[in-house]
Amino acid sequence: MSKGITSKNDDYSQWYNDIVIKADLAEHSSVKGCMVIKPYGYSIWEKMQAVLDHKFKETGHSNAYFPLFIPKSYFSKEAAHVEGFATECAVVTHYRLKNDGNGNIVVDETAKLEEELIVRPTSETIIWNTYRGWIESYRDLPLLINQWANVVRWEMRTRLFLRTTEFLWQEGHTAHATSQEAVEETERMLDVYADFAENFMAVPVVKGKKTPTERFAGALDTYCIEALMQDGKALQAGTSHFLGQNFAKAFDVKFTSKEGKLEHVWATSWGVSTRLIGALIMAHSDDAGLVLPPKLAPIQVVIVPIYKGEEDLAKISTFVDVLMLKLKAMGISVKYDSRDSQRPGFKFAEYELKGVPIRLAIGGRDMENKTVELARRDTREKFTVPQEGLDIYIANLLNEIQENIYNKAYQFREEHITEANSYEEFKALLDDKTGFISAHWDGTAETEKQIKEETKATIRCIPLNNKQEDGVCIKTGKPSTQRVLFARAY
């Protein structure tokens, strides 16, 4: 069966799109820039949500829900924030439609809002306006809240999962008594994201800080995790912001300290989105389709019977039923596909396309030999395995696959961080799509901008605990004390 997937060496962008569509993850909707997340894609998001939600709760956070709409004037209250977000957004101006008498449904001009409402692009403003009523004393702090929600940022050029007008995300918004506590929270949540990316998504990440130019609009410091895709482009997989007292001042949120002083509160915010599904696809998949790490695979094991008649099938099914009970008891998600409307070869191709980590095929001869045929999605190896102890074998193999997928991505990433010591070298590396480039930069926004304009490469981050070394900026030759990570990015 031809799956109709473009080879990633021929056209990486088309390869990505083919996988999203053919593996039934998502599609463009008829509403410009908005996607439909299909059941299989959404089930990956549910897996991600479950893990992250557990981690947020473990670190003391509670979920809450704030309004979708934000009054226009709120955006003006934090100067940097409005520049960053108010420009491209969905504006609600009316609250009624009517029939114009000729059978057309039109906007009712008599139902115009006094103040326009913005569909939230992010919720700092509405949340800090609410926190003013929740915080009085140091006893109310820290306030540790997360929201799972949809947000809208008007995008002209969209790509499924990676950049869409509407997307799903979580946004944490916390309030603290001191700057230090807020910084600790910012770093704690960055670690949560890094742990999730590496140990669940199997995607190695570099933890770092953004340059002032790349900071979140309204933040004093933006921390990020940066991942590398197979085409050598970087992808920002999560951000955690130290907001200082900017929003507390803009929305007048003060607390009485233990010492009885009235002070502004310190803030953080942090978020990851359905963009992570894009990262997951691009980090591991191949020309045969999706490759999913077992910990986020909606189906971890699929079993396909190969049979000639009903009697044959009955024997296989009896064995499978017991195996499935054992696997489920270990928390392994398993599917038995005994449909008679499709041939085994078709099913093999389908589950390969969908990235199911382990496929078992069981035929009459396997039943006689007390074996099964097992295929690994990550290595595409097939081998024969005894039925005895199969449940334990599978549980161990899932761990091994998880590890292997991570190691492969880690090795790729390590091979794709290159040092450049001149601008010529830097540009040549970019042309070769070699991934992250570690280079000296003079620390000015101007140089950063020039490099971006000339090469489309941006500073992805200044890695945390970065090695200090004397050098000269690749662009200006001015002195520099550390290398930073450049790349072209999604």
Add this chain to the structure above:
Amino acid sequence: MSKGITSKNDDYSQWYNDIVIKADLAEHSSVKGCMVIKPYGYSIWEKMQAVLDHKFKETGHSNAYFPLFIPKSYFSKEAAHVEGFATECAVVTHYRLKNDGNGNIVVDETAKLEEELIVRPTSETIIWNTYRGWIESYRDLPLLINQWANVVRWEMRTRLFLRTTEFLWQEGHTAHATSQEAVEETERMLDVYADFAENFMAVPVVKGKKTPTERFAGALDTYCIEALMQDGKALQAGTSHFLGQNFAKAFDVKFTSKEGKLEHVWATSWGVSTRLIGALIMAHSDDAGLVLPPKLAPIQVVIVPIYKGEEDLAKISTFVDVLMLKLKAMGISVKYDSRDSQRPGFKFAEYELKGVPIRLAIGGRDMENKTVELARRDTREKFTVPQEGLDIYIANLLNEIQENIYNKAYQFREEHITEANSYEEFKALLDDKTGFISAHWDGTAETEKQIKEETKATIRCIPLNNKQEDGVCIKTGKPSTQRVLFARAY
């Protein structure tokens, strides 16, 4: 401690509002008609979601996600639907703000949408427009999909949880090959809702069908579950719609049947919302605050130590640590409140207000006697219980409380269904706030409308498996073959 809750006999509406605010469930936001769901309120919603989501998956449904925005023209495609929903809705007309040069943020008139977008009030139109691409053959059916989402219906008069401009809900949208299968699905999901209301919310419900007037805009039949609140008013707690082929025809969704014929698909949709939290509050709570059924209580057991010094506390805590491990192992959520900033009496009042089903208080004398003091929230009884076997005692008591709360609500409901045999009797019963009124109706929309205008009572439903009996309409005296359930409603 005065909790500042209005007595429900004095002012039921204010009592409800006081509980929502004082128990920290939700508050009005600064955006007209939109609420903020606070962490404690949201945690009840999470409990509800978990149970419902499991039930949906058990019955074969998958989650997916469709766009927030719906092009205006989609609403015109199903005639009844546009009348029902397009009138009061949030309309997005622009996609950019700009600085007007004087420091004001204004709508950028050059960024006007060609076609306005409606913030979804419900998603039938956008979903059926999408299903057209997903359904070709009978093999693609049934298509069983659910969405968890926010929706917006512009409301002039709002009440926390019960009626808000934005609310959270789930909406199931299914496609079937035959009318019969779609009707079966409609009824199956009604049963899921009824089971959830009765066995988790502890709220008895009447299952029935709406009259044509009260049907969902675009449905051939609307099934509902109707609950009775303590003030004698009814509350529609969930609906399940048989949509026939209306949306399939409006959006041209056809399939090739097994017999090779091209036919329109049959549809259902069904939903429950954060309104259920309002029902939960109103069905069980009292003047001391919220009463939560254990199965939906975020905290099922709270433990308050009564101690004089650190040594005292250490002894109690050692016992509590072991107890908590045992309770958690049984899946019971338990909180130990050993804060020294608040006195036990304050804590007692707080957890009573928040509806925690079981409260344990443990002091020095209890430790000597190997007992604890246990208080039930539902009956407000206190008694002394031996420490030995306490975990099993608590597990059993939680079940008993769940049952008791249901039985109390059931008894109340049974005592508040009254037959009326004349219009005078009917009106007198309404004035006495006696709950559901079972009465004969001539079956016409005109009579239904007159009764509603004159008494504010509506036909809540025609109960399923309704007893057939000859009678005469209370309003017109015309012949009738069955009684229907009337009530004033939320």
